[in-house]
Amino acid sequence: MNKLKKGDQVVVLAGRDKGKRGTVAQRVDADHIVVDGVNIVKKHVKPNPMKGTTGGVVDKTMPIHQSNVAIFNPATGKADRVGIKLLDDGKKVRVYKSSGEEIKA
Template sequence: MKRIKQGDEVIVISGKDKGKQGVVISLENSGKCLVRGIKMVKRHTKPNPQAGIQGGVIEKESLIDLSNIAIFNPSSKKPDGVSVKVSENGKRYRVFKSNGKEIKQ
């Protein structure tokens, strides 16, 4: 089970965006993810009238390594670790390491 999933609220713990919060947009198999509003880069694009694309400078999110982010714990308002627990019926669920509360999906 993945410790960070799409839709989780995370905090950047290292890098130029340290301390910023965002929501995970997508996860990559390479151990990286896209976080809304984090690690913004500028891309120069050519205009393509056939596809309706206007040229210019576009600002968008870039991939950030999973080791540089931590899940946000709303009860403590701090970054927190994730642990995976198994219930009696065999179902696995994620919990915060600091207080043991289940992470909402």
Template structure:
């Protein structure tokens, strides 16, 4: 009796194309922190999530590692899904979707749809 070799399904996470990058100023458009504005500290393209400064702040109780040391309560920003943030123009104070266009040198740049402001 021949045994069948079952091919292992690779659960290699796919990298999602995201409309935001590290360093962008964004506004949260849904969830508990709706309306908050912050800078993107980190992006997680495999999970399609971003870490925004001052948004989705969690507290963690850390046990002491050595004897005589006291425990701590630390706060950190947890990731939120990239679809819950929208690029924000600090000049015009408005959130906008992103579009892609070409500048005079023929280089592809990101631009805010509402204001026409070039991001990078």
């Protein structure tokens, strides 16, 4: 079970965007996620008349390693770690480590 999912609010812990908050837009692979507004780079693109795209410099959001982000806990207003709890009916749910409260997502 992945500890971070699409749509989660996260806080960046390391790197040039440290302290920024954003929403997980997608999971790229097992270790990398794309967060809206974080790790934006300038990408030089060539014009492609077949697709109708113009060339130039565009801003692109690049993936970031999931170890460099932590889930945002709205109850405390801080970053928090994620734990996995097994319910009585056998289902696994994600919980905040600080409070043990279930993550709603």
